[in-house]
Amino acid sequence: MDRHLIQRGLDRTTLPRFLLWLLPWLLLAAWGGTSATQLFRDGLYHTNMDNRFAFGLWIILDLAIIALGAGAFFLGFMTYLLRRHEFKQVLNTAVIVGFVCYSGAIVTLAIDVGQPIRAWFAFWHANVHSMLTEVTFCITCYLLVLLIEYIPIVLKNRRLRTVPGAAVLEFNLHKLMVVFAGVGAFLSFFHQGSLGGMFGVLNGRPFAYREGVGIWPTTFFLFIWSAISAGPSFIMLITMIVQAVTRKKLVDDFVLSRLGRLSGILLSTYIIAKVADTVVWIMVTLPGKGFDAAEFYRSDMFGAWVLFLELTVFGLLPATILLNRRRVEKMPWLIAGGFLTCFGVAFNRFVFTLQTLSVPTMSFDRFMIYWPSQQEWGVLAGVFAYGVILYSLSFRYLNLFPRERELQTTTGGN
Amino acid sequence: METHSKATVAYAMVIDLDKCVGCGTCNVACAIENNVSVPPSEALENRGLTWMRTQRVDNGKAWPDHRTVTVPIPCQHCEHAPCIHVCPVTAVQLDESTGIIGQIPTRCMGCRYCMAACPYHARYFNWFDPTWPEGLQDTLNPDVAPRMRGVAEKCNFCHGRLDRARELAAAEGRPADEPVHYTPACAEACPHGAITFGNRLEEGGPIAALEKKPEAFLLLEALGTAPKVTYLSREPWIRRIGLSRLDRVRGHGDGPEGA
Amino acid sequence: MLPTAYEFHWDTGHIVFLGIFYSVLTVVMSTLIIASLRARRDMNKRREADIAWHESFSELATERRHCRHEFDGTFDAKVCGHEFACGNCEQHRALAAAAGGDDSIRVPPAQDAPATSPEGRLYHRGHTWVEARHDGTYDVGVDDLLRSCVGNPDRVTVPGVGTRLMAGTPVADLQRGRVHARVATPISGTVVAVGDYEGGRLYRLRPDDGKARLDQLLRATEARVWMLRELELLQARLTLPGEALALADGGELVGDLMGAYPDADWDAILADLCLEP
Ligand code: SF4
Ligand code: SF4
Numbered sequence: 001m002d003r004h005l006i007q008r009g010l011d012r013t014t015l016p017r018f019l020l021w022l023l024p025w026l027l028l029a030a031w032g033g034t035s036a037t038q039l040f041r042d043g044l045y046h047t048n049m050d051n052r053f054a055f056g057l058w059i060i061l062d063l064a065i066i067a068l069g070a071g072a073f074f075l076g077f078m079t080y081l082l083r084r085h086e087f088k089q090v091l092n093t094a095v096i097v098g099f100v101c102y103s104g105a106i107v108t109l110a111i112d113v114g115q116p117i118r119a120w121f122a123f124w125h126a127n128v129h130s131m132l133t134e135v136t137f138c139i140t141c142y143l144l145v146l147l148i149e150y151i152p153i154v155l156k157n158r159r160l161r162t163v164p165g166a167a168v169l170e171f172n173l174h175k176l177m178v179v180f181a182g183v184g185a186f187l188s189f190f191h192q193g194s195l196g197g198m199f200g201v202l203n204g205r206p207f208a209y210r211e212g213v214g215i216w217p218t219t220f221f222l223f224i225w226s227a228i229s230a231g232p233s234f235i236m237l238i239t240m241i242v243q244a245v246t247r248k249k250l251v252d253d254f255v256l257s258r259l260g261r262l263s264g265i266l267l268s269t270y271i272i273a274k275v276a277d278t279v280v281w282i283m284v285t286l287p288g289k290g291f292d293a294a295e296f297y298r299s300d301m302f303g304a305w306v307l308f309l310e311l312t313v314f315g316l317l318p319a320t321i322l323l324n325r326r327r328v329e330k331m332p333w334l335i336a337g338g339f340l341t342c343f344g345v346a347f348n349r350f351v352f353t354l355q356t357l358s359v360p361t362m363s364f365d366r367f368m369i370y371w372p373s374q375q376e377w378g379v380l381a382g383v384f385a386y387g388v389i390l391y392s393l394s395f396r397y398l399n400l401f402p403r404e405r406e407l408q409t410t411t412g413g414n
Numbered sequence: 415m416e417t418h419s420k421a422t423v424a425y426a427m428v429i430d431l432d433k434c435v436g437c438g439t440c441n442v443a444c445a446i447e448n449n450v451s452v453p454p455s456e457a458l459e460n461r462g463l464t465w466m467r468t469q470r471v472d473n474g475k476a477w478p479d480h481r482t483v484t485v486p487i488p489c490q491h492c493e494h495a496p497c498i499h500v501c502p503v504t505a506v507q508l509d510e511s512t513g514i515i516g517q518i519p520t521r522c523m524g525c526r527y528c529m530a531a532c533p534y535h536a537r538y539f540n541w542f543d544p545t546w547p548e549g550l551q552d553t554l555n556p557d558v559a560p561r562m563r564g565v566a567e568k569c570n571f572c573h574g575r576l577d578r579a580r581e582l583a584a585a586e587g588r589p590a591d592e593p594v595h596y597t598p599a600c601a602e603a604c605p606h607g608a609i610t611f612g613n614r615l616e617e618g619g620p621i622a623a624l625e626k627k628p629e630a631f632l633l634l635e636a637l638g639t640a641p642k643v644t645y646l647s648r649e650p651w652i653r654r655i656g657l658s659r660l661d662r663v664r665g666h667g668d669g670p671e672g673a
Numbered sequence: 674m675l676p677t678a679y680e681f682h683w684d685t686g687h688i689v690f691l692g693i694f695y696s697v698l699t700v701v702m703s704t705l706i707i708a709s710l711r712a713r714r715d716m717n718k719r720r721e722a723d724i725a726w727h728e729s730f731s732e733l734a735t736e737r738r739h740c741r742h743e744f745d746g747t748f749d750a751k752v753c754g755h756e757f758a759c760g761n762c763e764q765h766r767a768l769a770a771a772a773g774g775d776d777s778i779r780v781p782p783a784q785d786a787p788a789t790s791p792e793g794r795l796y797h798r799g800h801t802w803v804e805a806r807h808d809g810t811y812d813v814g815v816d817d818l819l820r821s822c823v824g825n826p827d828r829v830t831v832p833g834v835g836t837r838l839m840a841g842t843p844v845a846d847l848q849r850g851r852v853h854a855r856v857a858t859p860i861s862g863t864v865v866a867v868g869d870y871e872g873g874r875l876y877r878l879r880p881d882d883g884k885a886r887l888d889q890l891l892r893a894t895e896a897r898v899w900m901l902r903e904l905e906l907l908q909a910r911l912t913l914p915g916e917a918l919a920l921a922d923g924g925e926l927v928g929d930l931m932g933a934y935p936d937a938d939w940d941a942i943l944a945d946l947c948l949e950p
Contacts, residue, residue, distance in 0.1 A: 003851070008949070009941035043563045044524075045541040050460035052535060054526035114524020114539065114564025121503040121523050123674045128690035132502040132527050137694055145701060156728075161950075167725045169712040179704045183697060204496035204533035204639055206658075290636025292660045361533035362633060363655050363662040364471040364485075399732075406734060504680065 007158050007399045011248070011408065018396060025385040025392075032382010035375040036111050044114055048373040053357050057372040058112045061380055063195055063349035065101040066139070067223070068342060071231030072098020072146060073181075073188035078262075080181035086258060089251040092153050092400040093242070093391075094235045099146040100387035102139055111379055131197040138191030145184045149177065153398050189224060196223025199352045206291040208356040210281060218277050219352075225273060229266035230345035232259040233322075233338035240335065242395065248408065250401040257328040263341050264322025271315040278307065296359045299367040306351055314344025423593045424513035425571055426614035426642040427601070428624040429486055431652055433608035436484030441466045443603030444488075446553055447572060449560040451544035463538045465489070465569035466600050473651045474663075483652050486609070488600070489536040489569035490633065490641030491515050497528040497537065505566075513642060514571050522565040529566055533634055534641075537568045571611075572598035614642065631656045722839035730756040732950035736906060737798075741891055742768060744898035757798060760888035795890035796899070797859030799948045803890060806877070810865055811885055814874045815847070815856060818903055819946050822939075823847050823854055824929030829870045836864045838878065840886070843949065845875050849931055854943040860885045903946070911937055 001015045012018070038046050049056040075094045078084045087094075110116045122136040155161060155170040193216065199208035200217025210217040236259040243250050282293040297304040321327055321337035328334050358368055372380075394400060444450065444466040453462055465488060472482040495515050498506045505522040508515055529537040543563045546554070554560070557574035561567045579596035588594075593613050601609040612621040624630065629646050631653045647653055654662045674691070681687065715724060730738070740751040741759065747768060759765040794802040800819035804812040830846040838844050843855035847870075862881055868874030878885075891899055911934050931939055944950070 003940065008944040009938070043542060044539075045457070045461065048458070049526075050458055050541075051462075051529060051538050052460050054529035054539065112525070114526070114566075115522070115562075118503070118521070118523040121505075121521060124678050125503045125505070125521055125680070126674055126690070127499070127501055127504040128686040129499040130502045130527075132500065132525060134690070136502060137690075141694070141697055141701070148701070148705065161725075161728075164721060165712065165716055167728055168715045168721055169709070171724045171728060172708040172711040172715065175711075176704050176708050179700065183700055187697065198500075198527070201500065202496060202531050203494070204492075204531055204634075204637055206637065288636070289638070289658075290634065290661060291658045295658070295660045357530060360659060361535075361637075363657055363659040364469065365535070365659075402732075 002397075005157065005159050005397050007397075009405045009408075010399065012396050018392075022389060022392060025388045028381045028385035029389065031378045032380075032385060035378030035382065036107075038375055039111050039379075040116065044112075046373060046375040048370060048376065050370075052368055053370040055353050055357060056370060057376045057380060058108045060346075060350050060353045061383065062105040062108055062112075063353060064346035065383070066105050066195060067192065067227040067345045067349060068230055068234040069098040069101025069105075070188060070192060070227035071235040072101075072149075073142070073184040074228045074231045075235060076149070076177075076181035077185040080178040081185070086252075086255050089255045089401065089403055090235050090239055090259070092394075092398070092402075093239055094231075095146060095149045095153065096391055096394050096400070097235060097238055097387075099143070099150050100390055102143045102146055104383040104386060106139060106143060108379060108383055131194045131201055134194040135191050135198065138187045138194065142184060142187040142191065145180050145187065148173070148180055149184070152177075153394070153400070157398055188227075192224045192227045193220040196220050196352075199356060202356070205356050205361065206286055206289045207296050207359050208352060209285065209289065210277065211285055218280075222270070222274060222277060225266065225270040226345050226348060229263050229270050230342050231263075232266075233263040233318075233341040236260055236263070236334070237338045237342060238391075240331075240338075242391075246395070248404070250404050250407065252403060252407070253329070253331075256331075256334060260322045260328040260334045260338055261325070263338065264319055264324075264328070267315070267341055268319040268323055271311065271319055274315065275311060278311070296355065299358065301367070301369050302351075302355050302358060306355065310344065310348060310351065314340055314347055318344065422591070422615060423511060423613050424615050424642065425491070426513070426612065426621050426625070426644070427488070427491075427571070427598075428610045428621055428630070428644045428646060430608045430610075430646040431483050431485060432647050432649070433606045434484050434486065434604075435606060436468060436470065437605065438468050439603045439605055440486050440600035440609060441468050443599040444569070444572075447555055447558070447574070447599035448570075449554050449558045450567075451540070451542075451560060452546055452550065453542045454545065457542065461539075461541045463540065463567065465538075465567070467536075471652075471655050481649075481651065483647070483649070483655075485645070485655065486600070487534060487536060487633075488571075488643060489515060489532075490534050490639070490643045491569075491571065493640035493642065494638060496531040496533065496639060500527045500531045502527065512571075512576070514573070514576075515568075516570055516573065517566065517568055519559070519561040519565045519567055524564040524566065526566060533637060533639065537566050539566050540564055572596070575599070629653065634658065719839065722842040726841040727756060729948060729950045733948065734945070737945065737948070739902075741765075741895050741899070744891070744895040744902075757889050760886070765888075794893060794896075795859075795887055796893070796896035797857070797890055798899070799857040799859065800903075800946050801856060801859045801875075803859050803885070803887065809883070810877050810879045811860060811862070812868065812874050812877050813859060814868070815845075815870070816900070818900060818907070819847075819854060819856075819943075820873070821928035822907070822930045822943065822946065823849055824931045825849070826854075826870070831867055831870075831875050832864050834864050834867060837881070838862060838864065843947065849939075852931075852939045852943060854947055855949055856947055857949075859890060860887065906945075907942070910942055 006012050035046075047056060072094045075087045075091055079087045079091055110119060113119060122133060126133050126137070152170045152173045155166045160166050161170070196219035197216055200210040200219030202208045208219075210219050213221065236256050239251055239256065286293050296302070297306065318337040318340035321333055322341070328337070354370070358370075360367060441464055445464065448465055450463050450465060467487045469485045469487055470482055471485055472480060475481070491514060493513070495506075495508065498508055498515065502525060503521055503523050505518045506515065506528055507518065524539070526539055529539060540561055540563045544560050555574065557578065575596045575598060576594070579594040583592065583594045584590065593616065595612070598611050601611040610620055610624060612619055614621040614625060616622065624646065625644050627646060629648050630644050631647070632641050632644060633656045635656060636658070645656065675681070676683070715721070735752060738752050740748060740753045742748050742765065743751055755762045794804050796802050796816065800816045802814050802816050804814070806812060826847040826849045828846075828848040830848070832838060832844050838858040838861055840859060840861045841857055844858045845856040847854040847856065856875070858878075860878060860880065862878035862885065864876045865879045866877040868876055911930070
């Protein structure tokens with residue numbers, strides 16, 4: 001029925017089966033929509049956040065998906081500025097995943113703030129000293145850049161490309177893509193950093209506070225570093241998932257291995273920096289603030305295992321897996337390494353958000369725990385479903401993998 | 415921003431915990447003065463609104479050594495306030511002429527970053543539309559605007575009263591740069607005179623003298639936020655509640671015995 | 674954000690931060706504007722066809738991008754790097770000069786001369802051919818391979834008299850059932866007559882500047898080898914036994930492959946034959 005919209009030579013399932021695939025995601029999206037409506041209409045009391053747990057699931061979600069979406073800028077940078085053309089095979093996926101992550105994060109933020117209609121105040125009354133201002137400016141600009149990078153992919157749709165001028169615009173946009181890749185890298189550098197800076201500057205929250213390097217706390221650099229080490233892995237995993245779901249070979253295996261190794265190299269350097277940072281925090285920062293690291297790891301919920309897990313299982317382990325040239329050529333290793341890396345970066349964002357608020361500051365405060373409400377989960381589910389739906393539509397109607405057709409014929413698919 | 419005020423006024427508060435009996439009058443007086451709304455009764459714990467939290471703290475020992483104290487905690491109006499520079503919309507501001515950390519509710523967009531930043535949990539969020547129980551609307555103070563749903567609020571050392579004091583001074587023809595004296599609602603209402611309020615820069619004034627007393631302590635002094643609310647107690651264990659948790663347990667810092 | 678905003682200060686923080694912000698915005702916006710202006714300029718210069726072809730060429734499968742000099746035996750394997758614009762290719766020019774021949778087509782001396790045999794035609798890789806006529810016009814037709822694939826089309830759409838065509842753009846449409854073969858014109862010009870598909874001709878063109886550009890077209894000798902290769906590719910796609918299909922030299926290949934293999938992905942096959950991505 002929609003054959004005339006699908007790129008010729010690409011094997012896509014029938015429309016009814018595709019709609020059936022979308023159905024569960026649409027239901028999840030509907031859950032998200034209902035939750036968002038309730039929250040906009042009645043206010044944030046539908047969440048389980050409170051005056052102590054000022055941030056919750058949504059901030060963790062925002063931080064995690066923005067970190068994982070870093071593959072979009074980083075692979076763009078590698079492809080267009082460092083001319084590593086092998087990454088072209090997954091670049092369209094990276095752009096769309098990045099677009100999903102950033103637009104999802106912005107929507108979630110809009111739900112998260114108490115007065116969404118005042119969101120523009122962040123521009124109008126910008127407090128240039130706030131890390132959050134920097135984040136707001138940068139992710140808005142970067143979403144614009146991602147949108148511009150998305151346009152050429154859309155214009156290559158079988159139907160759209162026959163529109164007079166579409167190919168011409170696509171061609172000219174594509175020729176200037178290096179500029180957008182450069183701007184995207186610049187913006188991403190700052191907002192990935194500022195997201196870390198958001199926590200590092202909290203001088204009243206010793207769990208999050210970090211010493212400054214220049215005008216930025218160390219978390220500024222650590223967040224950038226961890227985001228770019230997880231970004232390639234995330235794109236690799238997404239590509240693998242798409243290959244598994246569609247039962248098709250879409251990219252050459254060596255591209256996946258290179259993505260994994262790229263993650264491995266970055267992650268191993270990140271872990272060294274993270275360990276050094278933790279040591280300085282425990283030995284210098286905390287005593288200076290009258291605190292002792294031990295007291296942050298004494299609750300039932302956050303024991304010392306948190307730190308241990310982050311540095312070893314989500315740090316050293318995937319780094320050693322992905323650094324090994326032979327292991328990255330074996331899919332199970334690659335999946336394990338990539339998954340641990342991605343989960344690790346999300347876990348890091350989780351710890352920075354939740355444990356910071358959980359641990360007491362004053363001696364008579366209690367450790368607190370928080371569990372998100374149904375509506376908070378709903379928004380999370382909605383964002384996730386939105387991502388799957390947008391990606392599925394793109395995969396069906398756009399030509400995301402330039403090598404797909406050739407790989408189909410050489411592997412004997414039809 | 416004007417230069418004249420720079421070093422002449424810094425309002426500060428001293429709370430004598432040995433005088434406080436934990437009656438909560440400051441809390442109520444503050445709510446009435448500042449039109450603090452009353453969330454629905456089914457609201458979760460920690461969703462309430464108050465600018466003057468009265469918190470019960472004990473020494474962690476069993477009877478007969480069990481001791482408790484009530485600590486009234488307003489915004490500490492930190493000199494190095496962690497909440498100012500985080501706000502993306504410039505809704506938290508330091509008034510350099512008074513040292514008061516002001517909150518602009520009509521500009522706040524409710525991101526709650528300032529709440530995460532404040533180590534004293536002195537900031538509260540309007541999780542609900544502002545409501546007052548039947549009859550209580552009649553007590554609303556026309557000098558203070560109530561806050562809408564979805565914004566943060568906190569103690570501002572009774573800005574409404576400061577304004578009135580300034581108007582009075584102007585009406586009396588006193589120069590605009592002369593420091594004005596006023597008393598916030600909590601200090602006025604405390605039946606035991608536990609709360610003293612004034613200009614800490616006033617030479618020979620009561621605040622400066624109290625702040626210098628040996629029984630004075632600050633909450634989390636080592637953080638470097640430099641609160642302008644000082645607490646007093648002759649009890650060593652009470653003075654240690656201002657330390658971080660471990661130091662308090664270990665009996666470090668202030669005083670010889672673990673109490 | 675703007676100096677007019679309440680409480681805006683011209684301090685270092687604002688100048689640096691907003692300076693960077695507006696620079697980024699300026700770069701993004703001006704790049705967008707430059708791209709749009711260039712797109713408009715290309716449209717005005719009627720470069721759509723070239724650009725579309727440029728885009729399509731990069732998406733063609735490698736086996737469809739081989740150099741014509743593989744067909745005359747010069748190279749074993751060479752992928753064209755000039756998007757089949759042989760006139761722009763140093764190597765081709767050198768080879769053509771060495772062969773002493775030019776790429777031009779044989780023009781029949783008079784109107785009543787017998788119709789040129791396939792030997793006198795030039796072939797385009799989109800499975801069309803060009804035949805010169807004595808009066809400076811050219812006939813364009815669909816080659817036998819494409820014709821035998823489509824069999825009997827339900828509908829043939831050709832551009833009307835007076836239409837200006839740009840080489841490489843899809844202009845004619847052969848429809849059978851739900852599939853279309855969108856045939857690209859091998860040369861540019863204005864349509865002066867419409868042929869009949871049954872007779873093998875689509876339309877007659879008069880080149881706009883008097884002389885058609887023919888250097889990118891295959892000569893009959895090359896075309897024969899090329900055609901065999903195309904046949905092989907087609908056989909592979911239809912998984913035909915080797916001898917099931919043969920192209921009679923110079924003769925009409927009569928066939929109805931679509932009728933014979935209704936389950937094949939004809940949409941993709943025809944697009945490949947017509948060099949459509
Ligand atoms: S006590 Fe909290 S709200 Fe008050 S100035 Fe200090 S950080 Fe800000
Ligand atoms: S909650 Fe309001 S005052 Fe606090 S940081 Fe956010 S916008 Fe600023």
